[in-house]
Amino acid sequence: MISQWQLRAAFAARLSDMYGREVPAYTTLVDVSREVNEDVLRTQGADAERLGSISRVTAERHGAIRVGTPQELRQVAGVFGALGMHPVGFYDLREAASSAVPVVSTAFRPVDGEELARNPFRVFTSMLTPADPRFFDADLRSRLETFLAGRELFPTELLALAERAGADRELPDAEAERFLQLAVEAFELSSEPIDRTWYETLEKVSAVAADIGGVRSTHINHLTPRVLDIDELYRRMTERGIEMIDTIQGPPRWKGPDLLLRQTSFRALAEPRALRAPDGSVTRGALRVRFGEVEARGIALTRDGRALYDRLLTLVDEQADRHPGAAWPELARTLWAEHVPGTERDLAAQGLGYFTYHVVPDRPRDGSHPPTAVRDLVERGWVRAEPIVYEDFLPRSAAGIFQSNLSGEGARNNDRQGAAYDSAWLSGAIGREVLDPYALYERQQNRSLAQVARELELDGVLGRSADPTS
Numbered sequence: 001m002i003s004q005w006q007l008r009a010a011f012a013a014r015l016s017d018m019y020g021r022e023v024p025a026y027t028t029l030v031d032v033s034r035e036v037n038e039d040v041l042r043t044q045g046a047d048a049e050r051l052g053s054i055s056r057v058t059a060e061r062h063g064a065i066r067v068g069t070p071q072e073l074r075q076v077a078g079v080f081g082a083l084g085m086h087p088v089g090f091y092d093l094r095e096a097a098s099s100a101v102p103v104v105s106t107a108f109r110p111v112d113g114e115e116l117a118r119n120p121f122r123v124f125t126s127m128l129t130p131a132d133p134r135f136f137d138a139d140l141r142s143r144l145e146t147f148l149a150g151r152e153l154f155p156t157e158l159l160a161l162a163e164r165a166g167a168d169r170e171l172p173d174a175e176a177e178r179f180l181q182l183a184v185e186a187f188e189l190s191s192e193p194i195d196r197t198w199y200e201t202l203e204k205v206s207a208v209a210a211d212i213g214g215v216r217s218t219h220i221n222h223l224t225p226r227v228l229d230i231d232e233l234y235r236r237m238t239e240r241g242i243e244m245i246d247t248i249q250g251p252p253r254w255k256g257p258d259l260l261l262r263q264t265s266f267r268a269l270a271e272p273r274a275l276r277a278p279d280g281s282v283t284r285g286a287l288r289v290r291f292g293e294v295e296a297r298g299i300a301l302t303r304d305g306r307a308l309y310d311r312l313l314t315l316v317d318e319q320a321d322r323h324p325g326a327a328w329p330e331l332a333r334t335l336w337a338e339h340v341p342g343t344e345r346d347l348a349a350q351g352l353g354y355f356t357y358h359v360v361p362d363r364p365r366d367g368s369h370p371p372t373a374v375r376d377l378v379e380r381g382w383v384r385a386e387p388i389v390y391e392d393f394l395p396r397s398a399a400g401i402f403q404s405n406l407s408g409e410g411a412r413n414n415d416r417q418g419a420a421y422d423s424a425w426l427s428g429a430i431g432r433e434v435l436d437p438y439a440l441y442e443r444q445q446n447r448s449l450a451q452v453a454r455e456l457e458l459d460g461v462l463g464r465s466a467d468p469t470s
């Protein structure tokens with residue numbers, strides 16, 4: 001029998017092999033990431049593994065895929081459900097992007113600590129929004145919906161195996177092999193000729209819409225390795241002559257703890273694709289839609305921490321507008337130093353970051369009673385705080401990654417009212433609850449506090465709603 005996590009790890013590894021064959025520059029990115037990680041491990045020692053073991057980080061990937069309809073999203077949720085991955089978070093990239101990115105998204109990922117440690121594979125999954133009149137008029141919407149309704153992304157056999165794996169949380173060897181084969185195939189780039197006129201019609205509205213709704217299949221858009229020093233990676237990729245986008249998205253490089261997520265990518269490459277002209281003839285063309293991305297992960301922030309992050313981004317933007325000559329990362333670094341706690345301890349004490357708490361084996365044993373506040377327990381050496389790594393995505397960074405790799409701005413009519421989507425709508429569409437990432441981190445933190453309370457016999461003092469800031 002092959003368990004869910006083994007299926008997940010095998011799927012991630014096979015997808016990586018497949019994508020490496022399709023996009024050789026991805027292999028370079030993986031190689032350089034590995035070199036950087038080895039160097040960081042050598043210079044920083046155990047500190048380098050504070051946000052995940054080196055074996056987890058080396059195998060860690062996130063994928064990005066794009067589908068067209070709620071039904072396709074439900075099907076893909078079944079495939080990821082088989083791998084023990086659940087929808088977490090709602091991202092509205094229509095709002096986060098200034099150019100035309102007509103999608104709403106979620107991320108499928110494992111949710112509990114043990115599963116994440118085994119293999120944290122996650123997939124950022126976007127769904128097209130043909131019903132949004134800012135992008136699609138009634139005629140185009142109806143043609144698009146008809147086109148999408150007539151295609152099949154996932155064969156019935158795959159969906160049936162997925163359902164079985166989801167229910168049983170494992171598959172017999174032969175079925176597991178078949179499932180993996182079909183699942184990887186479903187995300188390969190198709191060689192079927194693309195109707196050029198239809199693709200171009202959609203491309204005028206949005207390159208993303210064309211990539212999703214202009215073809216009869218789906219494909220992995222990118223697969224992202226995790227690196228421990230993204231600035232160094234950026235330098236080394238540039239040195240190798242690979243053209244990177246202008247920026248690293250997310251928090252700036254600074255002296256304090258790594259927070260949330262920093263990402264960058266290399267520019268979308270021209271890939272040969274078969275195109276069908278109106279007269280039926282097939283020619284070899286090229287499309288630029290797939291790129292290579294890399295990420296560095298930091299500490300998960302609480303709602304307050306995240307509000308601070310969002311506020312600082314706005315502040316940096318305002319200052320950048322006022323001082324057109326100033327470099328964004330420099331402005332950001334200055335503001336960070338001013339407003340963000342420079343140590344993990346202060347992040348925890350101010351309730352800005354998520355941590356798990358653990359009783360220290362060599363705690364004071366002089367007969368004294370432990371203090372009853374989490375902050376005091378940490379400060380007086382009874383309890384140690386370990387950062388919880390951020391497992392999710394950032395809408396503004398995601399929009400930045402989308403945009404920096406689009407060939408054109410597309411078109412959007414902001415005079416029209418956008419179609420409304422939210423997490424509850426998405427849950428209904430998928431037929432599974434879209435989980436709240438904050439609730440997941442909080443549960444992990446609270447479980448560790450409950451354990452501390454049991455071990456130190458502080459039950460009732462450090463209650464279920466233990467607040468590490470108190």
Ligand code: OOG
Nearest residue numbers: 064124221393397398401
């Ligand atoms: C998804 C872009 C967002 C990320 O890492 O933030 C993303 C896409 O291009 O389909 O992958």
Ligand code: NI
Nearest residue numbers: 064124224293
């Ligand atoms: Ni990505």
